[in-house]
Amino acid sequence: MQNSPVSKLILEGREFFVKRDDLIDPFLAGNKYRKLYALLKTPQQNYNKIISYGGTQSNAMLAIAAMCKQKGWEFLYYTKPLSKTLKELQEGNYFHALSLGMLHYELEEKHYKNFIVSLRLNLDEKTYIIDQGGADKSVREGMEVLAREIREANLDFDALATPSGTGTSALYLALALPEYRVYTTASVGDAEYLKEQMSALNEIPKNLIILEAEKKYHFAKPYADFLEVYKKLLNAGVEFDLLYAPLLWKCLLEQTQEKILYVHSGGVSGNASMLKRYKQKGMD
Numbered sequence: 204m205q206n207s208p209v210s211k212l213i214l215e216g217r218e219f220f221v222k223r224d225d226l227i228d229p230f231l232a233g234n235k236y237r238k239l240y241a242l243l244k245t246p247q248q249n250y251n252k253i254i255s256y257g258g259t260q261s262n263a264m265l266a267i268a269a270m271c272k273q274k275g276w277e278f279l280y281y282t283k284p285l286s287k288t289l290k291e292l293q294e295g296n297y298f299h300a301l302s303l304g305m306l307h308y309e310l311e312e313k314h315y316k317n318f319i320v321s322l323r324l325n326l327d328e329k330t331y332i333i334d335q336g337g338a339d340k341s342v343r344e345g346m347e348v349l350a351r352e353i354r355e356a357n358l359d360f361d362a363l364a365t366p367s368g369t370g371t372s373a374l375y376l377a378l379a380l381p382e383y384r385v386y387t388t389a390s391v392g393d394a395e396y397l398k399e400q401m402s403a404l405n406e407i408p409k410n411l412i413i414l415e416a417e418k419k420y421h422f423a424k425p426y427a428d429f430l431e432v433y434k435k436l437l438n439a440g441v442e443f444d445l446l447y448a449p450l451l452w453k454c455l456l457e458q459t460q461e462k463i464l465y466v467h468s469g470g471v472s473g474n475a476s477m478l479k480r481y482k483q484k485g486m487d
């Protein structure tokens with residue numbers, strides 16, 4: 204695997220660098236590639252089955268499906284019940300993950316939590332469980348490889364930025380590059396919740412900064428100002444995802460001044476279905 208490239212982006216007269224992890228692979232890209240790096244490097248014969256659970260539009264699900272296909276591992280994915288519309292959709296992460304061989308199981312809402320807990324109780328040594336969103340200490344290894352690539356590129360910048368869901372990526376990026384500030388934003392829940400999630404993995408380092416917007420945004424909802432930022436970025440030459448990137452870019456433009464390297468977290472494969480929802484709301 205070669206180092207992912209770096210693009211320059213001019214936005215509101217400011218110059219940004221973008222580490223193009225979105226270009227690594229159509230499905231196994233962005234921070235999900237970095238997060239699964241250690242597993243990808245694991246000898247094929249160590250496992251025959253990967254189990255995970257979570258949302259049915261999740262980028263992690265799609266990346267794990269692509270990894271399992273590559274490795275010849277079976278992939279079992281558990282979710283709460285799914286709508287008929289999503290099941291029949293011929294595009295998007297769920298559709299692609301199934302076509303990569305994912306075995307999907309729906310659990311009744313009332314049994315979901317207990318079932319997920321019970322997965323670990325009767326586990327054989329050839330099965331590996333990846334928690335929702337890939338929050339795992341093994342992510343450190345992939346982020347250290349990313350840090351090495353960033354140092355090798357020898358770029359002139361003052362701070363890094365990458366958006367957070369569980370915060371696993373931003374946390375390990377900040378730990379791997381202690382000489383830079385790392386900006387992030389909480390896309391799922393608020394900053395307090397994000398800190399809690401991160402603290403469960405490691406002490407939060409001083410160089411990690413969580414920016415907060417004035418307005419409260421709910422995860423995966425369409426917002427006119429998010430679409431506006433998305434389009435501005437697209438016009439400047441790079442497509443970003445619609446769930447995580449717009450909030451961080453908004454905060455970077457409003458609250459920072461220095462030269463920033465933005466680590467593209469991927470997720471562009473989910474844009475088709477999200478853009479449809481924007482359209483249904485009369486925003487496009």
Ligand SMILES: *Cc1c(COP(=O)(O)O)cnc(C)c1O
Nearest residue numbers: 262367368369370372468469470
């Ligand atoms: C998963 C994901 C994130 C969040 O990553 P965490 O490590 O959970 O914080 C950010 N951006 C995109 C596009 C993602 O798919």
